[in-house]
Amino acid sequence: MEIQLPEYPASAGPAAAKRVNTLRERSAAARATLQRELDRTVEAFDRAFEVTDRQRTVRDRIADAARANTQRVPR
Amino acid sequence: MSTNAASPTPHDLRLLAREQQYGNSNLEVETVKQIDALVFEKVRTYEAAIVEAAEDFVANAADDMTAAKEIGFALAEEVRQALDSGADPTAVAKRFEALRRDAETALGALERAERESAWHAEKLQDPYAGYSMLMQRYPILRPALAV
Numbered sequence: 095m096e097i098q099l100p101e102y103p104a105s106a107g108p109a110a111a112k113r114v115n116t117l118r119e120r121s122a123a124a125r126a127t128l129q130r131e132l133d134r135t136v137e138a139f140d141r142a143f144e145v146t147d148r149q150r151t152v153r154d155r156i157a158d159a160a161r162a163n164t165q166r167v168p169r
Numbered sequence: 170m171s172t173n174a175a176s177p178t179p180h181d182l183r184l185l186a187r188e189q190q191y192g193n194s195n196l197e198v199e200t201v202k203q204i205d206a207l208v209f210e211k212v213r214t215y216e217a218a219i220v221e222a223a224e225d226f227v228a229n230a231a232d233d234m235t236a237a238k239e240i241g242f243a244l245a246e247e248v249r250q251a252l253d254s255g256a257d258p259t260a261v262a263k264r265f266e267a268l269r270r271d272a273e274t275a276l277g278a279l280e281r282a283e284r285e286s287a288w289h290a291e292k293l294q295d296p297y298a299g300y301s302m303l304m305q306r307y308p309i310l311r312p313a314l315a316v
Contacts, residue, residue: 097187099180100205102212102297110220111293117227118286124234125279131241132272135265138252146258 176311178304179208211312215303216296223289230282237275244268 177185186204191197248265252258292299304311 097184099183099187102209104296105213105216106220107216107293107296110223111290113227114223114286114290114293117230118283118290121230121234121279121282121286124237125276125283128237128241128272128276128279131244132269135244135249135252138249139258139262139265142252142256142258145255 176313179211180301183208212297212300215300219292223293226289233278240268240272240275
């Protein structure tokens with residue numbers, strides 16, 4: 095026959111468990127937010143690089159054209 | 170109260186106290202009550218220790234969350250806003266790399282905090298079970314309760 099023992103009357107443990115669980119939720123939220131900030135910043139770099147690449151391409155074409163023009167100038 | 174590796178676990182001691190033959194019922198009631206009180210006192214000490222450890226852990230993890238928030242703000246204000254306003258990406262790349270390294274550190278710390286939270290919460294939720302498991306794993310720590 096199984097003996098039924100009186101339960102240990104826990105005091106501060108379960109309340110502290112709630113605080114720790116709250117911390118776990120807040121930590122997960124903070125981690126997701128920071129990861130999102132990182133991703134959004136990388137996307138911003140991507141956009142900015144596209145612009146500079148485009149500008150560079152245009153500048154390169156102008157420079158190429160200028161060089162070509164220079165060569166065409168009769169002596 | 171000394172420790173004795175050969176002692177039964179505190180939980181088993183409570184069971185043994187109830188299985189013993191006693192001369193009279195008063196002695197039985199008193200002995201069982203005394204054993205329970207002594208074991209509960211031990212669990213209470215253990216509970217206080219794990220609560221203290223959990224409070225320290227919560228305080229440290231709060232620092233990691235504050236750091237994560239600050240790094241997030243810095244990414245938005247110092248890097249993204251600059252890029253969106255037309256800044257040359259090479260001008261803010263160095264700052265971004267420094268922030269990214271710190272962000273990786275913070276992300277790792279937060280991930281660890283989540284894992285450790287689960288570990289702390291399990292023990293805190295049921296201190297009696299945690300204490301019993303500890304006594305099971307480390308017989309040398311078992312108290313020899315003198316009643």
